[in-house]
Amino acid sequence: MGIGEDVLRKVRALLIDHALCVRCLGRLFALTWPDRPRSEIGSSLMEAAFEEAMRSNDKDLIRGLARSGHAGSASLLRGWGEGEEVGAEPCELCGGKVSSDSIGALVRGAAEKASAYEYSTFSVGTFVPPHVRSLEDHLISAYGLEAAESIRRDVTREARRLFAELTGKQFAQSNPELEVLLDPFTSTYEVRPSPVMVRGRYLKHSRSTPQTPWLCDSCWGRGCDACGYTGRREGPDLSIAEYIGLPALELWGAMGFTFHAAGREDLDAAVEGTGRPFVLELSEPRRRRVDLEEFARRVREFSNGKVEVIGLGPATRADVRFLKTETERKRKVYLVRVAFSSPVPADEVLRACGRLRGSVIEQRTPTRVLRRRGDRLRKRTVHEVTAVQIDERTYELTLVVDGGLYVKELIHGDNGRTRPSLRELLGVEPERIELTVLGVQEPSGTAQSSGGRPASEG
Numbered sequence: 001m002g003i004g005e006d007v008l009r010k011v012r013a014l015l016i017d018h019a020l021c022v023r024c025l026g027r028l029f030a031l032t033w034p035d036r037p038r039s040e041i042g043s044s045l046m047e048a049a050f051e052e053a054m055r056s057n058d059k060d061l062i063r064g065l066a067r068s069g070h071a072g073s074a075s076l077l078r079g080w081g082e083g084e085e086v087g088a089e090p091c092e093l094c095g096g097k098v099s100s101d102s103i104g105a106l107v108r109g110a111a112e113k114a115s116a117y118e119y120s121t122f123s124v125g126t127f128v129p130p131h132v133r134s135l136e137d138h139l140i141s142a143y144g145l146e147a148a149e150s151i152r153r154d155v156t157r158e159a160r161r162l163f164a165e166l167t168g169k170q171f172a173q174s175n176p177e178l179e180v181l182l183d184p185f186t187s188t189y190e191v192r193p194s195p196v197m198v199r200g201r202y203l204k205h206s207r208s209t210p211q212t213p214w215l216c217d218s219c220w221g222r223g224c225d226a227c228g229y230t231g232r233r234e235g236p237d238l239s240i241a242e243y244i245g246l247p248a249l250e251l252w253g254a255m256g257f258t259f260h261a262a263g264r265e266d267l268d269a270a271v272e273g274t275g276r277p278f279v280l281e282l283s284e285p286r287r288r289r290v291d292l293e294e295f296a297r298r299v300r301e302f303s304n305g306k307v308e309v310i311g312l313g314p315a316t317r318a319d320v321r322f323l324k325t326e327t328e329r330k331r332k333v334y335l336v337r338v339a340f341s342s343p344v345p346a347d348e349v350l351r352a353c354g355r356l357r358g359s360v361i362e363q364r365t366p367t368r369v370l371r372r373r374g375d376r377l378r379k380r381t382v383h384e385v386t387a388v389q390i391d392e393r394t395y396e397l398t399l400v401v402d403g404g405l406y407v408k409e410l411i412h413g414d415n416g417r418t419r420p421s422l423r424e425l426l427g428v429e430p431e432r433i434e435l436t437v438l439g440v441q442e443p444s445g446t447a448q449s450s451g452g453r454p455a456s457e458g
């Protein structure tokens with residue numbers, strides 16, 4: 001390892017001012033010899049500096065070397081009778097916390113902890129306190145150390161190599177299945193399995209299952225006297241999120257779940273056909289390879305057949321964003337069973353359907369959700385309507401509409417807040433409206449409604 005004049009000059013200046021351990025010294029010049037261990041570089045630099053100091057009788061440098069723990073310099077000083085005054089000091093940069101031993105101990109602990117989880121790839125992150133980073137930056141710029149490597153990189157690289165060696169797992173820069181976090185300065189470590197994401201579509205065969213748990217009216221989930229600190233309202237049923245999430249918690253051995261769905265239907269609306277897309281996010285899963293058919297079976301069983309999941313597969317964070325942003329852009333297919341207060345001739349219903357087909361519906365925020373949402377006007381298109389007569393008062397309509405269109409209001413008109421409506425066109429009061437979501441469709445052609453917040457529809 002050839003050490004140039006320039007490097008030696010910098011080493012001298014550094015060591016006269018600062019006590020540094022061999023690893024920190026070596027790291028500050030590491031990129032000149034990228035493949036050599038940092039502490040070996042540091043030792044070689046100290047030896048070279050020591051020889052130079054002997055040759056030129058450089059007592060300042062000898063003292064500096066002794067403070068940084070160089071044994072030869074220390075014994076020389078003792079020979080001069082200075083041994084009492086100048087002793088080895090703790091490394092000013094790492095405080096002696098960054099060494100192969102300390103990194104090894106942290107990584108072994110992390111590997112042991114990680115063995116509780118199923119994973120095949122990992123990443124390593126290292127925490128370095130801000131005051132250490134700023135001292136590091138200061139040394140690098142004050143002494144012109146352009147070949148320096150940071151503590152963070154140094155520790156991370158060694159830990160990564162050692163962790164792979166101990167566990168046989170693969171390092172992955174992006175989307176690792178497990179994150180290892182090291183803090184050599186407090187001698188602590190953490191392992192975090194990354195969430196598992198599962199996408200699919202759900203069917204809801206019940207008209208009394210809410211999509212998400214009903215939160216307590218007084219505390220909105222925080223827990224209070226009124227709800228007995230459950231945060232929940234006494235609901236008619238568990239929610240779809242729970243029917244899907246709770247069996248998943250068990251199968252994946254996860255700590256928690258988040259249920260993301262593309263929009264929501266009313267409590268009393270069923271979801272059939274191709275179903276409603278969702279992504280289930282499972283945090284800190286102990287298992288990652290789970291039989292998805294088994295999952296589907298457990299959901300069906302746990303919900304007593306009220307909820308089914310289909311089209312299951314692995315998902316990513318991007319799928320969640322897609323769910324949220326594309327919800328309103330997509331078209332929804334509904335089956336609506338309407339019972340009118342009096343008989344309605346079939347040809348009148350067909351004519352009304354013809355007038356709704358392709359028309360833009362103007363809807364003020366429905367009365368039933370006004371309490372929760374601001375009053376505004378939304379415009380959504382009805383793309384397709386067909387009607388089948390069930391009896392003289394009852395019809396079954398199949399609708400393809402823009403996402404975000406309030407379908408019940410399209411039928412009953414909400415006292416003129418939705419126009420046009422089936423009620424307005426027929427002049428007959430709908431008595432009962434039963435909604436079933438049949439699926440979500442990609443818009444064909446260029447017809448698109450403007451996006452916005454995903455909203456409740458139906």
Ligand SMILES: [Zn+2]
Nearest residue numbers: 021024091094
């Ligand atoms: Zn150090």
Ligand SMILES: [Zn+2]
Nearest residue numbers: 216219224227
């Ligand atoms: Zn409460």
